[in-house]
Structure formats: C-alpha cells, structure tokens
Amino acid sequence: MNNKERMELAQWASNFAIKKGATEAAVAISRSRSVQVEVREQKLETIRESTENSLSLQIYRNNKYSGHSTNNLNKHQLETFISEAVEATQYLSPDEDRVLPDPSLYPEDMSKNLELVDPGYAEVSPEFRVQTAMETEQLLRQGHPDILSATARFNDNTGEGVRVHSNGFAGEWANTYFGTSASVSIMDKGARPSGGFWAGQRFLENLPKSDEVAQKALEDTIKQLGQEKIASGRYTMILDNRIAAGLLFRLFQPMSARNIQQKNSFLDGMLGKSIGSEHLTIIDDPLIVGGMASRHFDNEGIASQKRTLIEKGVLNSYLIDNYYGRKLGMTPNGGSTSNILMAYGNRNQEQIIRAQNKAILVTSFNGGNANSTTGDFSFGISGQLIENGRIVKAVNEMNISGNFKNLWNQLIETGNDPYPYSSAQTPTMVFSGVDFSGL
C-alpha cells in the first residue's frame, strides 16, 4: 500500500465513522519497515527485520471522545472495528472541549521539501549493513587490551503515512532513518565499565563512519576506568552535550498544557516570567531541512512553526495541544516538541574544562526522576572530576539533587558544541553550585 492508497483508506474510514454516528473523526495510517543487525566477535549475533502497519482512529461523538488503534487494515474487519469504536464512545461523559482542532490551525502550505527521505534507501544492501557493523566491531576489539565484550549495530528504518480529519485536513509524510552504535565492556579490577556511542541521521551519508563510532565508544568507556564515588559537596557541574537533552527534556512535561490545566506543574503562572538564567534559550524548530524530528504537522494536524519556548530565561510559551488549550482558553500551538536548538556560547567542552578550578563533568545519567509539580529532582550520575583545568579522576555512584526552579538559574554557560546526531542539539552546559551526594 502506498500513501495514495492509504489516503483513500483513511478518507473511507473517516467517512465510515461519520456514517456510523460519529460527529467528527481523525484517522492516521502508517507503515514502518526496519532492519537491525548486531555483530559480536565478528559474528552476526542477531538480524531482525520487520514491517509494521498501524491505523489509529479518534472518534468525536457529540463531544464524547475515544481513541483506537489496530494493525489490521483489512477493510471488512475495519468496518467492525470502527462501528464498535463509535458505539462504545456514546457511553462516555460529554466534554465540550472534545472537538477536532479548528481548521485555521492546519497548515496552509506543505510544499516545502523537508528532505527527510534518503533517495538511496532502497539500495542499502544486507551485506552493507553487516559489513558496517563488522568493521566497527573489529575496530572496537583492537582498541584496548582488556576488552571483555564489544558489540556493534547498524539499523535503518523507512516509514510513511497519512492523516485525515473529517473537518478538512489531509496530510502525508515519509522519512528514512539510519542508526549506528557501538558498546564496549572493559575489565577494570573486578568492575566491568561499559560505554558506547550511537548516532542517528535521516541520510546515510551524514552518519559517522565506523572508525569514528568505534573511537568514540572506546573513549567513552576508557574514561570510566577506575571510577569511584567521591565526597559529597557542592560542585560546578559540566553536563556533556551528548546527554544534556536528558535534563532539558524534564522541562517540557511541566510546560505542557495538560500539566498546567491539571495543576501539576511548577511552571503554572510563570508564562512571561523568568524561570532560568540568561543563558537558557530553547527553540523548537520543526521545519529544519533534513531534521531528525522535522514535520509539517503534528499528531493533531496542527501546523508546525518555529517557536522560541524560553528566551534568555523567560518562559515564552507553553506546549499547547488542542484539548487542553481549549480548557485553558489558550490558542493551541502543538503539544509536543520537535527539533530542539539552544542559544550556544563561545567555547567548546575542552576550553570550558580548562577554565574550571574544581568541577564534575557529568557524562551519564543513571536513573532518578523529577517531580513536575514541585520541580524537585534527584538523578544518579557518573563522569569525571576536574581539578585545575584537568580531568583527574573518573567518578560514579553519585547523585545530583535539587529543584529545577533553582537549577536553571544556576546555568552559567552553554558551549558552542551542539550535539549533531539527535533531534535535540544540546550543547555542553555549565551549572554552578550543584548538590552532589557521594561518600
């Protein structure tokens, strides 16, 4: 089935739902094909290939709402599926905010080519995937004498789909994805530190090559050797650009309209106010050419637009979906983020490290959580201790704890090194006076 046929099926499904009693309906149909190979000890450990279909359906019946999905696209079976979905919806409570988005929110122009499909995707051969992973794994094994286990993977995916709303929206999308990754374990006096590297891109040619992947995975592991916890205390925290998104994304849940409406956010009432230092500027840009999270519309059909979520510490915008936007009396602007960019500073990580007297470079999070209602957080970490501008020791088994209301005000610098292999292009970030617990 191609997107044209999917579009016809989605139109039919939407019409059928209306015929069965729905007031409005939204239908999305997609297909995703993925392949993954994994190599260990110069042997294929796994090959995995699959194709997945999905139809999802939102029913609005006199302001009553339900959502359904199935992987069975047989029209005859769908008739039953849709009939029952419409039928079941009537038993729910009516809620006047349960309607499709106003058509004015849909994109007017989707002609810009976002270049999300690698035209060479079909020519990627099974041999190429295996050979790439074999090469990476061999380089890993040669990289250190005490390697216990080395694994390299190559995976790719191609997906396409359509979305149809009964009040006048019809859109389609397609993309390709390539991923490469490596992980290594090294014997270290009884402990077996493991590290790795991964990267994803829409175009194969932009993916880092085997030597870079192996090199970065080895570096990530070797720098963990000898790790142990050190004294509890307040330290300057340098957050590695590769993992900084993990912390940044914790801000998005309390920014969502749902959390605001459900009184479940420490950012309630903070619109237009300062929630962080002047170094904190966050931009959501869904229209970047070739971007990992680029799109013309989101999963409600709402038009994508570039927006500055936080500017020099001031909260400019919540993430507002249709339903909770209506509840809050705010215009929906899309409830989810896409490509994340930040305001970048002037120095790279190495220069930042050289300038520190004493600090901890955090290179990995290990569990932990954050409370979106109060802003409290506590995360496990590992990384390196920096003294007099130099990395002196690997540390692990420590926590950082505090409250986001303070932490984002303690952001004193961002690097000039956005991480290129992810939809969140976060730089190295520096925070002053963070509570670390260890010994």
Add this chain to the structure above:
Amino acid sequence: MNKEFNRRDFLKTGGIAVAGGILLPSMLTGCFSGPGATSPLSYQLNDYLNHFGVTQKMIMDVIAEGLSRGGDYCDLYFQHNINNTVALEDNMVNRAFSNVSFGVGIRVISGEQTGYSYTEDITLNSMKSAARTAANIASSSAHMKVMPLAEKQLPGYYKINSPWEEVSINDKIPFLQYMNDKVFSLNPAIVKTNVSFSDQTSYILFANSEGIIACDYQPMSSLNTSCVAEKNGQREQNGYGSSGRNDVSFFDQANLDRIAREAVESTMILFDAVAPRAGEMPVVLAAGSSGILLHEAIGHGMEADFNRRDESIFSDKIGKKVAESFVSIVDDGTTLNNRGAINMDDEGNDVKQTYMVDNGILTSYLHDRISAKHYGVEPTGNGRRESFRHMPLPRMRNTYMLNGPHKREEIIESVEYGIFAESFTNGQVRIGPGDFTFYVKQGYLIENGRMTRPIKDVNIIGNGPRVLQDIVMVADDIEMSEGGWTCGKGGQGVPASMGQPTVKVSRITVGGVNA
C-alpha cells in the same frame, strides 16, 4: 535514547495510561469456529489454531522453512492482544482507548545467533517469507528435523472467572466515578483526581521445532489513581495503583477504598517532607515495593545474556558467598495472579522458582534458551518478550527476598540517622560497573531509632555486589508489591513484580542536600 547500552530502565505506569481501550469483542467474531468455543476461558488448542487461522501442518511447514538454511532451532509465537483503557479526569469519565494487535513472530537460532522476523498477515505465504528472512542467520548445509507437534499442558497460575472481553465499558464507568468521589471525600485539600483503568487480554499460541505446541490466555488489569492537593499555596501530587492478572472481582469496594486511601495519604504526607542529608547512610527498606532494590541491584546483573558475554559484574561470582547467610533471593514465575506470573515462558519452557541467592551463596543466573545451552544447564523459564514483534531475552518475573531472622521494630531502632524508604517510582542499573539506582517517592527520616519527619523525591545509588554484602538485617514480614511495574530492556517492556521483607542496608548513597 540509551536503550542500546547496558542500562536498564524500570518504569511504573503513571496515573494515566495512554494505550488500551474499549471493549471490542466482535474483533473475535468469525475467528473462533471450534466446538465449545463459548468462553475464551475454556478454549482448547483447536480453538487457538482456528483463532489464528492456521493448522499444525502449516506451522510445521513454516518451521521447516525457518530451518532451511541450516539453523538448529525455530519457534513461532502467535499473539492476539487486546488492550482497553477507560479514564476519568475533572470528575468525568471522558476518554477511552483501545488497541488491537495481531501477528506471529518467527525466530531461528543457530548456535548463539538469532534471526528474527514477524508478520501481521497470518497466511502461509507471509509466514514462509518471514521464516526465510529469519533463516538467513544460518548458513550451513546441516538440516535439523522438524519434530511432530505434541501439545504441552500448562499450569494455571492466573485462573480467572470472567474474561475481560465480557466486561463492558458500562460496567467500568461506575467504579471510576466511585474512586473519584471517594478520593475527594477523603480530604478537602484534594483539587484534582485522575483515575484510569486498563485491562489486557493476550491469546498466545506457541510452537517450536522440538515439537512443542502450547496455548495460553493471559489476562492483566491495572487501576491507577493520582491526585493533586493544595495547601497554603503549595501543591503536591502522588498516587497509588494496583495491577495483576486478576478479573473484575478483584476490584471490590474494599480494594477500591484502600487504593483511594493510599493515593490520598501518599499525597498529603508530602507537604511535611524535608530533604535528608547528602551522602552515605543506613537505609531501611519497607516491606513490599522495595523489592525494586533486588530487581536493580542483582536481578538484571543475573540475566544470563549479560553473563555469557562477560558484561555483568556478577559474571564470575556463581558459587561464591555474596551476602549474609540469612539472605535468599528468588525470581519466581509461579506466584498466583501476580503481574510477573507466566504459565510458560515465551519460548515454551516451564517456569519455576529460581534461587539467585540461596542462604548467601550466588546460585543461578536467569536463563533463556540460548544462555541455558551456553552454560549447559536447564532453562529457568526466564525467556520473555514484549510481544510477537520481539525476540525473547532473559527477563525477570517476580523477584523477591525470603523472610529473615529480624523484626521490623528492631531494624528501625538500630538506626541512629538514616532513611526509611517506602514507595518508589523507577530504578535503573549499569550492568558492568554494577551501580544501580532507585527513586524514593516517599519515606521517612530515621533519627535516634525512630521514624520522624517524612522525606520525598530522593534518588538512591549503590553498587550491586557491595549492597548485597551490606544487607545486615532482614525481617520476617515479606510483602509483594501490587504496583503496575513494567521492566524495560533492549527496547522491550514486560510486566514484572517484586517483593521483600523489611531490610536494612548498612550504608548506601542518598541524594540530599549538603549543609
């Protein structure tokens, strides 16, 4: 993002589930044509074959195709999964979700190598095509014989009296409304309540090249309630949930009242919470959900795939003394109606109670078929998968510590300054270094042998083998967690559970503030 690395996530389902849905019984219409197929609870093997539209001959043909390139083992995992969720927010049951998925996963093993493919189109041609893809893992002229299929009879670790397909949305709505009213009645400070109810039914038909064919009916249900309270301009949010392989009779008034009370009490106590000191201190783990300690500190590291690859901190410790002699830790697939209970594992093996630590000695890894063969031992029934779209891996089921010689009171009295950890949201471990964490949502300070002020939102981090050595007291009050735990590994989530008596760890690092 990190799932490709040796990092294991453990997430509890939140207050609002996002998948699942309404009752769709007629998705089954036309599938079952076997005699006696009146209630899914009484379906026999023939009903399952009819359900998936296959015959034993077709299955054997597909297995033969899977072995055509010289693989030494092949299995087929047919699954039909139906999820339903109904949820309440702002005093209204105003949303419902359903998901139906249907397909067959085909796996071929050659030595320790795995080929995997699946199809959502259960026809002979599609299955054979998927089998050829999986077959490519092997390249040998050897030909394994496909054994004739014989039905494996399964035990009944989750017998229920009424299938979820027969409980209509109308039957569920009143008890969500009841929960909402109950929560608001318990404390005037409550300003928001969310209630969500999910049920899942999974029909499974399994067959392999060794001649096993078996069918299983796996039910699951979860009720989660969360609330937000406001007091003096401050807000706090928390909740409580209960999940298991139960039928609707589990959700009687006493259980609903108890869940509502737990949700409210666990929220209100947070208003008085203080932050503990940062650093190492004694930690007392309450009976029940603190079995998360075992799941992270030892369970994942004992999964034998990590060990056969030399990646785990436990790789060289079998037969060694790792804890005091009063410490015994098991992983058990047989606990009745528990979230982690399974009648067979997802590669056709019997489940059992597996001792990982027996009286202080490290005894057994948790095996799947590949690792059991690698070590030359019997499979332990830990080969599990998220769905037909995934290949089995060694996974935990219900992990718990057996009772020990101490009393809860004497454990608390033995602590001068430390914390008492009571409820948890998530945990994680790094397999190789062995450092693991779990997040304490709520607990208490212990000062001079007494539980004093509440604490909230602190992460605890320790090293697996070291913490096992530092378990210095174990009480005799074991409880199982009823939380809706889902264990994540390699991008796959499977339902699991855990339990523990009250336990004292002499020192472990607690996230807190520095004076």
